Amino acid sequence: xxxxxxxxxxxxxxxxxxxxxxxxxxxxxxxxxxxxxxxxxxxxxxxxxxxxxxxxxxxxxxxxxxxxxxxxxxxxxxxxxxxxxxxxxxxxxxxxxxxxxxxxxxxxxxxxxxxxxxxxxxxxxxxxxxxxxxxxxxxxxxxxxxxxxxxxxxxxxxxxxxxxxxxxxxxxxxxxxxxxxxxxxxxxxxxxxxxxxxxxxxxxxxxxx
Ligand SMILES: Cc1cc2nc3c(=O)[nH]c(=O)nc-3n(C[C@H](O)[C@H](O)[C@H](O)COP(=O)(O)O)c2cc1C
Numbered sequence: 001x002x003x004x005x006x007x008x009x010x011x012x013x014x015x016x017x018x019x020x021x022x023x024x025x026x027x028x029x030x031x032x033x034x035x036x037x038x039x040x041x042x043x044x045x046x047x048x049x050x051x052x053x054x055x056x057x058x059x060x061x062x063x064x065x066x067x068x069x070x071x072x073x074x075x076x077x078x079x080x081x082x083x084x085x086x087x088x089x090x091x092x093x094x095x096x097x098x099x100x101x102x103x104x105x106x107x108x109x110x111x112x113x114x115x116x117x118x119x120x121x122x123x124x125x126x127x128x129x130x131x132x133x134x135x136x137x138x139x140x141x142x143x144x145x146x147x148x149x150x151x152x153x154x155x156x157x158x159x160x161x162x163x164x165x166x167x168x169x170x171x172x173x174x175x176x177x178x179x180x181x182x183x184x185x186x187x188x189x190x191x192x193x194x195x196x197x198x199x200x201x202x203x204x205x206x207x208x209x
Contacts, residue, residue: 011065011150016186019045024183024191027088028059029096031117031125032076034106039117039126040072041099041109043088045184046152055159057085057135060152068149072105074142077155081139082123085157086131090180090192095130122160132165132179 006014019025028047032040046060061074077083088096095113103112110117110126117126120136127134137157145152168178176198183191191197 011148015065015150019184020186023185023189024193025185027096027182027184028057028085029088029092029099029128029131030059030061030073031084031086031128032073032082033080033125034072034076035079036106037124038106039108039110040076040105041113041115041128042071042073043096043100044073047085050156055135055162056140056156057137057159058154058156059085060154062153063147063149063151065150068147068151074153074155075105077139078142080124082125083137083139083155083157084120084123084125084127084134085137085159086128086134087179087181089130089132090182090194092128092130093182093190120161127163132168133174134163135159136161136163 004017009017025045026047028044030042030044034040044059044061046062048058050056050058061071061077063070092115095115098113099109099115101112103109116129118129120127123136123138127136137159139155140158141156143154143156145154164174168174170178177194180192180194183193185191
């Protein structure tokens with residue numbers, strides 16, 4: 001095995017190691033507005049759900065590894081405190097990849113990618129029509145993890161509204177085969193979480209009391 005001390009690694013190498021070993025990671029496609037009302041859309045795979053009462057999702061718009069600068073999503077969230085977090089399907093992969101280009105602030109990734117904005121119910125940023133699972137959120141807390149190139153910022157968001165496409169339900173659940181989500185792995189790899197990639201495991205019985 002290789003044994004690497006984290007303190008000896010560059011931010012770029014650390015990112016490659018982390019994203020290679022920790023995967024597949026779910027992808028949040030996050031829609032925000034700037035304080036001037038300009039739309040922004042970007043993917044984040046440092047993302048997950050962390051509680052259900054209230055429903056909490058967290059993603060990390062990190063500092064740029066190149067120069068330590070902030071991303072538009074981070075700035076918009078701090079200014080306007082609202083976002084829509086949506087999941088990413090196989091059919092959306094190429095358009096979501098376009099949203100990850102480092103466009104100048106104010107460039108509308110809905111237009112660049114061709115993804116379709118839909119009005120939200122409780123927040124100002126639009127939803128993405130192509131995603132079958134969209135969450136309207138307010139920012140509860142932004143937690144900076146350090147102030148260096150590559151440092152994470154935890155955007156802790158409370159979900160106010162879930163929007164779920166009717167056609168992803170099967171056998172009473174939101175079915176992974178119908179969602180057809182993708183996850184992010186290392187390098188340029190992604191995982192398609194449907195078909196033969198799926199398997200079921202029943203919960204073990206409760207221990208005797
Ligand atoms: C699938 C995917 C996952 C990504 N995950 C993250 C992430 O978790 N954190 C991050 O800071 N950047 C991540 N990026 C890069 C951002 O999407 C990219 O820096 C983008 O330009 C940020 O946009 P913004 O400046 O409009 O917020 C990811 C890119 C892709 C394609």
